[in-house]
Each structure stands twice: as C-alpha cells, then as structure tokens.
Amino acid sequence: MKNTTVDIDQSKNKKNSFQPLVKQGNAPVPLSILNVATTGKGYSASEAIATSVELAKFADQRGFGRYWVAEHHGMPAVSTSSPAMLLSRLIGETHNVRLGSGGMMLPNFPPLVVAEQFGMLQAMAPGRIDLGLGRAPGTNGLTASALRRGNIGAEDFPQQLEELLHFLEDDFPQGHPYKDKVFAVPGPGQDRDNGIERSFDSPSVWLLGSSGYSAQLAGKLGLPFAFAAQLAPENLLTAFDLYRRNFRPSEILDQPYTIASFAVFAADTEAEARTQTHSFSHSMLRMMKGESYVIPSPEELKNYNYTEQERYVLESWNQKMIQGTADQVIDGLNEFQRISGADELMIANLGYSPEAILHSAELIADAYNMPNLNM
Template sequence: MNDPIQGIPCGSAPAPLSVLDTALTGRGHTAADALAGSIELARFSDRRGFTRYWVAEHHSMPGVSTSSPAVLLARLTAHTRQLRLGAGGVMLPNHPPLVVAEQYGLLQALAPGRIDLGLGRAPGTNQATAAALRRGRADDDAFPQQVLELLNFLDDDFPEGHPYGDRVHAVPGPVQDKENAAQSTAGRPSTWLLGSSGYSAQLAAHLGLPFAFAAHFSPDLVVPALDLYREKFRPSPTLAEPYALVSYGVLAADDEEEARLQAQTFAHSMLRMFQNKTYLVPTPEEAASYPYTDAEREVVDDWTARVLHGTPDKVTAELNRLQATAGADEIMLATMGHSPKALLRSTQLIADAYEMPTRADAADSATH
C-alpha cells in the first residue's frame, strides 16, 4: 500500500496528483449515468497512478449525486487496487461522530490501508437542507469538539471518566479486534481537515493533521492558509510534519472553445446558487445561449476564470505556476464540466500531458 500521506510521484507533474469527484449529474443525465462515470473515472485514476480519489458530500443538488460518499466509496473499493479512497469530505456537523467512525471503520475493513476521512464544517448544501439534516443537533461552533469526539471513537481512546468511555465503541474498530483477539493490519482511516479559509488551517495545525484546501472556491486564500497551517503546525502521533493538499478546479479539452464551454456550465451552476436556485448543471449549449444580464455575466465570467481550462498544455502550465507559488505537497483535480465523458476526457488529457505511467496491477485487474 502507498503511504497514507506521502503521494505517489506522477511523471513530470510538479507534485503527486489526486482526483475530487462529486458525480456531476448534468442536464440530460441520470444519477445512474453519473455514478457509472465515477466508477470509470476511479478505475482510470487507479490505472494511471493518481494518489487518491475523494468523494465530496452534497445534498439537495440536482447537479451532483454524492449525498452519501461512504456508499459510493464502498462500491469503488471493488473497482480499484492501489488508489486511496476517501471523503473529501464528510460534512461533520451533519452527522453524529459515532456514525462516521463506524462507516469509515467499515470501509477500512473493506480496503485496509486505503481509506481517507476528510472532515469539513460547511453544510454542503443550503441552510434549509442543513436544518433538515441536523435537526438542531449541531452547529459550526461545535466543530472542533466533534472532530475530537470522532478521533476518540476511531482510536477507541476516550479520556478516563468520559461518559462514553468503556460503554460506547465504533465497530468495526480497535475494540472489535481486541475483544476478538484478532490481529488487525488495517489501522484507522487517515484523517484530514478540509477548508477554504484560515479556520480549518489553524485547527488542522493544532491537532497535527494533514490539511486540504479548496482552492476551487477560494483561490486567493491558498497561500495565506497554507502559510498559517505550516506556521502553527504541532507534530502529533499522526503526523510529524505538515502535509498540505490543494484542490484546483480544472477542465482540459482537445480545444480551447470546448474547454471554455464546459467550464461555463459550472459557472452557470454557481450563478444559480447565488440566486437561491437549485444547483443544476446546464448543457454547454444552454449555458452559451442564456441571456445573461451584465451583473450575471460578471458572476459567470468570474467563476469560469476560477476553473483552469483550456488545452492540456495550458492547464498543466497553469497548475505548474500555481504550484510554484503555493508549494503544496499534493494537487487534487476538481474537474468542472457537464458530462461524465467530459470529466473523464479532461483527466485523461492531464495524465497524458504529465506523462503519468500506466500501473499494470491496478484497475484493469480489479473486479468489474
């Protein structure tokens, strides 16, 4: 198994490369189409030596189909061999920490040593849906305590006198192996903190956890957040030195115009969100023909520009430039387009441009 933190060298890429997936479900596609595309993309990522494949949690959004990352990840364990699989991430305030510990302990049992658990504090949806999910159980201010509780469950290591103590355990997990006198080689999932500001950067540093920054949402804050994380980092039993991953929105295509049209579908979806409409990914033709007002055009142009789009040489050159500034330990590709075909093609083109070698023992030999 590859190390849970250190990424796999990838040809001429400036850092190890990984993939972020939301099972984008554009107009004209079903969830079944999108999820079949996710399986194909994960198998390709495994075969071409990407380090990890994360699934993001979103709710009440017709344009994505990843309301339950753990369910999709369970399926992907059967289609991959080497690729690390994980949540990018679980929006922890939406869930009791015990449930998350159980789900990802189960995944770790299915794919020992290959599971990542990325934790975020945003709802992954609108406020009304967040209220329906949380039922008044938690708020963002409780996030640090939720993270600590989750870590205690994963390690089965609550402090003495804690009300859960010896009475509540995450299973599968350490207590199961101990009670059954079984030697486990799985360990716990590699736990990360996710964010798009300095808040999670500081918390990750304080807890000595790896940190993933969502540059596809906040590109201007990458360097300050990573600097803060590295400056405040405190070594822990989990991690001796800071390790930072940065995700960038990308869309590579065979020609510039196709790339721009695909990227604009994502920008149109963001415009709808700002207008309190559903997150819906239009076809490239629908986005191109929409009668934008001047204010709407400004929003769409801004979000289109946040996606590194163009030919593969142009996209990789921009990734190289950004990496030279941020110095991330790993780069994650958040591919933004309309169809599973466009997302897969973009990833293929970037892998080829970076001359990522094919790994013969990976997805081709996994269960289909």
Template sequence: MTDTRTNAAIPLSLLDFAMAGRGVTAHEALTASIELARLVDRRGFHRYWVAEHHSMPGVTTSSPSLLLARLIGETKRIRLGSGGMMLPNFPPLVVAEHFGLLEALAPGRIDLGVGRAPGTDMVTAAALRRGEIDADDFPSQLMELLAFLDASFPEGHPYAERVHAVPGPWQDRENNVAPVSGRPSVWLLGSSAYSAQLAAHLGFPFAFAAHLADQNLDVAVDAYRSNFRPSEVLEKPYVIVSSGVMAADDEKEAQRQAWAYSHAMMRISQGKSFVVPTPDEAEAYSYSGHERRIIRMWHDKTMIGTADQVKARVDERVRRVGADEAMILTLGHTPSAIHRSTELIADAFGLTEDKAAR
C-alpha cells in the same frame, strides 16, 4: 508565499462530484464516476476523493461512504476517501463506524477528510441535523470522532466502557486479534484559515479547496505551515491543494464545458436550483450584466484549456504555495468530457497507464 521546489514528483489526485448535468441521470453519473475511478487507478493518481453535497440536482455524491464502498471493489491501489464528510451533519459515532468499515474492507487505503461546512444550503442543513446548527461545536465533534476512531475515551467518560465504533481498534482488542492496519487517515478540509489553524494545532494533514475560494489559499497555507505542531500523525506539514479544471483536445470545448458549470454556480447565487445546463443551453442564455459578472468570477477560478495549459496553471499554483500534492476537480456538464479531461491531464503530467490493472 513562494517555493522554488519543482513539483515534478508530487502526487496527483482527483476529487469527484459525480456530476449530473441537464439530461444526465443519477445512474449515468454514478456509472461515469465508477469508470473515472478505474481510470485514475490505472493511470497512477494517488487518491480519489468523493465530495459530500445535499439537495443539489447537479451533484450525486450525497453519501461518500456508500460510493466509496463500491469503489473499493472497482479499484486496486489508489487511496479512496471523502473530500469530505461534513461532520456537523452526522453524529461522530456514525462517521467512525462508516469509515471503520471502509478501512476494514480496504486496509491502508482509506482517507477520512472532514469539514465543518454544511455542503448545502442552511435549510437543508437543518433538515439533516434536525435542530439548530452550531458551527462552533466542530472542534468538540472532531475530538469525539477521533476518540471513537482510536478507542481512546478517557476513564470515566460516559462512552469509555459502553459505546464503541465497530469495526475499529476496540473490536480488535476485545477479539484478541492484531489489527490489520491503523485507523483511516484523517484530514482536515477547508476554504479559509479556520480549518488550516485547527489542522496545524493537531498536527494533521490539510486539504484546501481552491476551487471554491482561491482568494484565501495563500493565507490559509501560511497559517497552517507557520502554526504546525508535529504529532504522532505527522512530523511536518502536508498540504493538498484542490483546483477546478477542465481540459479538452479543443480549447473552445473546454471553455464551453466550464462555462456551463459556472452558469450553475450563478444560479445558486440567485437562490435557484444547482442544475448544470448543457453547453448549448448556457451559450444561448441571455445574461444580464450582473449575471455575467458572477459567472466570470466563478469561471476565472477554473483552470481551462488544453491539457498543457491546465498543467502549467496547476504547476504554478503548486510552486507558489509549496503544496505537497495537487488535486483536480473536473468541472463541466458532460460525463464523457470529464473523463476525457482527466485522461488528457494524466498524459500531460506523464502518468503512464498500468494496462495490467484493466
């Protein structure tokens, strides 16, 4: 799929894992994420999304809604959201309540990205869900979530009269007040054509995780655009593409940081704990040929180098699939390196700092 449009004016957004590599405490990782949110707010990024992962020592974002509640008070204009909430892990009512509360705190600034993957291994997923895992139930869970968010259960439904998501539109109606804003903006997330087709069927915006499955990007975006049905939510398709990146003043340092992350992904493939080693530890490791091939596969998914080199690769991907918005996820070990990478990329994209927002 090709697109000849320039992407000079498309929004740039950021996805965050609150990375806690070897030697980094959870407090330090979360403090760095708060500083990162402040930075991208000042620099004019469009969105700041928080991922959901569980039982992973290298990732501190097990509860996106809790972190987002803090970030509302730390930012002024940027949209905040989940990238995403893994809907099979939670009752739809809980998700509707959490994001209804966030929307009430920051009207018009909240995105609810939902996905069907567990965000962890299947044993941890079973512990979260306390029972059998049924991935085929995702569409019905999504419909229930939307009904809670919109207070739109049909007459006769067991939840229509007695079960309501508060805060939300039902509360506004009962209290005879005009809502300050609508419900959170709902996005479908995915790394394959499954969620792309569901988003197209519903007429919802779609975000593709190219940092996980870049090989599926073109097929998924084609499926979304070719099957899209206009809706009350969206008149025409809207696609975010999320890319893993690491920029540094020195290209070698960017490679070192990104290699440490790829090392952690190699450990996951071996059934080991996801711990991002320091760049020095990763360089000193004695790799087998098989391990090096796995790391290279993950390393090649990441856009690495100087800020201009990273921008050129992001631009090429955006042009190729006709993305409406670019999202970056900085993949490395060190909080200061992740922060610097974001600053350099903001500079490369011409995002000027709003000093009044400090």
C-alpha cells in the same frame, strides 16, 4: 478455547494509515482526483455515478494517488450525497489508488456513525482509506436542518472532531462516559473486547477547508490539511501560511503536509474547454442567485441574455478554474504548486457532459506524464 480476557494495552498499538504519496512519472508532485458525480441537466444519477466509477478505474490505472468523493445534498447537479456508499463500490473497482471523502461534512452526522462507516471501509480496504472532514453543510440552510434534526452547527465542529478521533482510536480519557463502554465497530475497541492484539488501522484523517479556520485547527492538531481552491483560490496562500505557522508535530505528522485542490477542465481546444466550463460557471451563478444548483447544457445557454451583474459573477467563477488545453491546465497547476509549496495537487474536472469529464482526465494524465500501471 481462545482466551477472550487478555488485557491489551491498545495505546501501545496506535496506528494511522496516513502516508505521503509517491509521485509518478515526471510529475513535480503527486496528482489526485476529486469527484462530485457531476450530473448535468438531461443526465440521470445512474449515468453520473457510472461515470464516477469509470473515472475511479481510470485513476487507478493511470497512477493518480487519491480518488476522493465529495458530499453534497439537495443539488440536482451533484449525485454524491453519500461518500461512504460510493466508496464501498469503488473498493471493488480499484486496487492501487487511495479512496476517501473530500469530504464528510461532520456537522451532518454523529461522530460514531462516521467512525463506523469509515471503519468498515478501512476493514474492506486496509491502508487505503482517507477520511477528509469538513465543517460546512454541503447544502443550503433548510436542507441542513432537515439532515440534522437538531442544533448542531459549524461551531460544534471541534467537539465533534475530538469525539470522532477518540472513537477511531478507542482512547477516551478516564472518567469519560464512553470509556471502554461505547466504541466504533469495526475499530480497536472491537479488537480489545475480542481479546486480540490491535488489528484495526484507522483511516487517515484530513481536515478540509476553503478559509483559515480549518487550516489553523489542522495545524494545532498535527493533521494533514487539504485546501479547496476550487471554491476560493484567492485564499490558498493565506490558509497554507496559517496551517504551517500553527502546526504542532503529532503522532501522525512531524511536519506540515498539504493538498491544494483545483477546479480544472481540459479539452482538445480552448474553445471546447470554455464551452464545458461555461455550464459549470452558470450553475454557480444560479446558486448565488438562490436558485437550484443545476448545470445546464451548452446548447441551452447559447441564447441566454446575461445582465451586467450576471456577467460579472460568471466571469469571477471562470477565473477560479484552470481551463484550456491539457498543457495549459498543467502549466496552471504547476504554477500554483510552485507558489504554494503544496505537497500534492488534486483536481476536480468540472464540466457538463460525462464524456467530456472523462476526456479531460485522460488529457491531463497524458500531459502530466502519468504512467499506465496496467502496462
């Protein structure tokens, strides 16, 4: 009978699946995809999620490095309310691309729940799971209160993160009430109690943000950092500077490592790209007016009469996007990479129709010289 009382020093077997990506083709840095299962007005969640699956399969075939799924709640234009559930489907649809959350909004969940969900994903796809973490609610305040049923907020993020990291590594300090008594399954605590050498490889943990707070925290903890430039490209250089200046080497990283994520849209013509992204910008205008986050069809917007203030807001969102032909999008991405020094780039194809979103990714893959891994 197998000895189940073996005393194993788990601290000697700490693992973390972080690894820098290898660039493909002639690209200056690796390129990845962020998906939100965009659900334009007139489309169902089933259609949006089916497009997400097809986009993930395409990313896998064309050498994209990562395929991350966002978390949003109470937004008719977005169907990714549960990254872990969608990622579990994508594991069976892909083989090469790393899969992850971009991100899990930690204040919405107990840390143990996140550790177990992503522990299961890692057990199903060892060495291929990224756990990107954010501190925003991913929704409005009222919906956040319905999600949380408590007083957890962004100010609790450091404590939640610390607890999550301990669950992932099963390394609570001596004297902690959870030490050797509460552990995430799957996880290293399960290996310990089952009397085997550690088999669990923790998912790669990233901090995500669109301001300086998470940048500084990621630096101090020695974690990789992903900046959401699709929300605030004007803060990109400041955030990266804060991250790099605050960086402390860790067991995970000996030097800073960054992703810059951008809202993009490529089409066969500049006019078509503007048409698709106009719908997205209008949805952001609606949200800033306190209206439901809906992406209307281009046809619906043809006769919309904008006020001067609305046009100003609309144009501000248009300027946050890198749009146009594929070559124009690539030129924009490469320029941002040059000035920021990002180690990787990530793109969120934000338009109206599923067909146009897939086509945008195809055009960008070709223009970025991404290889076809199935050939």
